[in-house]
Amino acid sequence: MALDYLSKLLTNKKIILGICGSIAIYKSIEILRNLQKLGASVRVVMSDDSQKFINPLLFEALCGYQVLTTQSQNWGEIPHNHIEIASWGDIFLIAPISANSLNKVAYGIADNILLESFLAFEGPKLIAPAANTKMLKNPATQSSLNLLTQRGITIIPSQSKELACKTIGDGALAEPLEITYQIIRTFYQEKFWENKALCITSGGSKENIDNVRYLSNHSSGKMGASLALAGYFLGAKVTYIGSLCPYPLPLGINYNSAQTTQDFLQSIQKWQESNAFSKDSFLLMSAAISDYIPKESFQGKLKKETIGQEWNLSLQKNLDILSTISKKQTTIGFKLESQNGLENALKALQNKNLDAICLNEITPSLNPMNATENQIIWISQKSQKNLGKNDKLTLAFQILNEAKNL
Numbered sequence: 001m002a003l004d005y006l007s008k009l010l011t012n013k014k015i016i017l018g019i020c021g022s023i024a025i026y027k028s029i030e031i032l033r034n035l036q037k038l039g040a041s042v043r044v045v046m047s048d049d050s051q052k053f054i055n056p057l058l059f060e061a062l063c064g065y066q067v068l069t070t071q072s073q074n075w076g077e078i079p080h081n082h083i084e085i086a087s088w089g090d091i092f093l094i095a096p097i098s099a100n101s102l103n104k105v106a107y108g109i110a111d112n113i114l115l116e117s118f119l120a121f122e123g124p125k126l127i128a129p130a131a132n133t134k135m136l137k138n139p140a141t142q143s144s145l146n147l148l149t150q151r152g153i154t155i156i157p158s159q160s161k162e163l164a165c166k167t168i169g170d171g172a173l174a175e176p177l178e179i180t181y182q183i184i185r186t187f188y189q190e191k192f193w194e195n196k197a198l199c200i201t202s203g204g205s206k207e208n209i210d211n212v213r214y215l216s217n218h219s220s221g222k223m224g225a226s227l228a229l230a231g232y233f234l235g236a237k238v239t240y241i242g243s244l245c246p247y248p249l250p251l252g253i254n255y256n257s258a259q260t261t262q263d264f265l266q267s268i269q270k271w272q273e274s275n276a277f278s279k280d281s282f283l284l285m286s287a288a289i290s291d292y293i294p295k296e297s298f299q300g301k302l303k304k305e306t307i308g309q310e311w312n313l314s315l316q317k318n319l320d321i322l323s324t325i326s327k328k329q330t331t332i333g334f335k336l337e338s339q340n341g342l343e344n345a346l347k348a349l350q351n352k353n354l355d356a357i358c359l360n361e362i363t364p365s366l367n368p369m370n371a372t373e374n375q376i377i378w379i380s381q382k383s384q385k386n387l388g389k390n391d392k393l394t395l396a397f398q399i400l401n402e403a404k405n406l
Contacts, residue, residue: 006229056072086118129145196237201258335358342377372392
């Protein structure tokens with residue numbers, strides 16, 4: 001799938017991709033391509049068993065580097081060996097890793113080129129298991145997984161589905177996009193955001209007119225989804241409350257679907273109840289909640305014959321969620337304006353008792369509602385800062401960086 005929404009988050013990053021003998025090896029090709037699309041340089045190490053499934057030449061053609069194997073290892077003037085590659089990389093990922101190799105890694109056994117390279121590597125390590133359910137759930141394997149976690153090795157959980165052996169159960173390799181997300185998070189996580197509760201509202205509310213029609217707006221949810229991704233990559237505990245989600249989100253993000261204003265309000269209040277109220281919890285209200293809602297909602301579908309030539313739909317002012325909810329957490333609002341933007345944003349900042357507000361404006365050259373780019377002015381009780389025009393994920397990182405100072 002297209003990864004444009006992730007910008008070039010892995011530019012100049014050097015990643016070692018280790019590959020074990022597994023039927024899931026075909027997914028390693030997609031993992032490699034994902035990492036390259038995001039700007040990373042990738043080198044591959046293959047065990048002897050993995051070469052029974054795919055010839056190293058395929059990976060060499062894709063990554064542009066010679067694959068390290070038992071046969072290609074050399075210690076000559078231009079070294080190509082497990083020590084050299086371990087010194088080259090920023091991160092070492094093994095995907096897939098078999099149950100056999102997983103258990104060997106846990107006990108420091110390095111009896112092949114891949115495990116030698118992994119043992120010699122001193123940076124962040126990630127493994128993505130792929131194995132038969134019985135082999136994965138065996139107490140020996142589970143003990144090894146616990147031991148590896150204690151040592152700081154990131155385990156990218158397998159998934160439950162039909163396996164190569166035609167049984168259904170846990171053991172399938174994680175999806176390449178999920179593995180890509182975990183790589184990004186390893187690079188970007190910050191101590192400040194580690195395990196902090198971060199709630200993002202996103203998309204436009206949908207207020208029912210009848211069971212078929214609703215009142216809404218052009219919000220795409222891209223800004224909110226970008227904030228959720230940025231928060232997750234930084235290490236936060238993210239909850240996403242949205243009417244739609246334009247991008248696939250990592251499995252580690254808690255996704256709550258919300259359609260009406262009441263849905264959004266109840267989901268926010270539920271999040272507030274489940275998190276200790278403090279300024280260490282952050283709520284970013286990027287959802288476009290309707291200013292007005294139908295005065296009456298009808299059951300079934302209203303027929304044209306009943307409505308007549310004209311439809312005079314009565315609307316009433318909607319409740320303001322930001323004015324309604326508790327502000328014990330750090331609360332950041334979003335303001336979309338087409339005129340008098342700064343004046344209106346400053347009023348909202350004070351009247352709604354917000355810690356900060358992000359102003360984005362509709363201009364002749366930019367309508368941020370359904371665009372991939374935005375232009376944000378960050379306004380807090382202490383200062384104002386123009387974050388400029390950029391893609392929404394880049395702006396999301398900038399917004400969260402400013403939020404650290406609230």
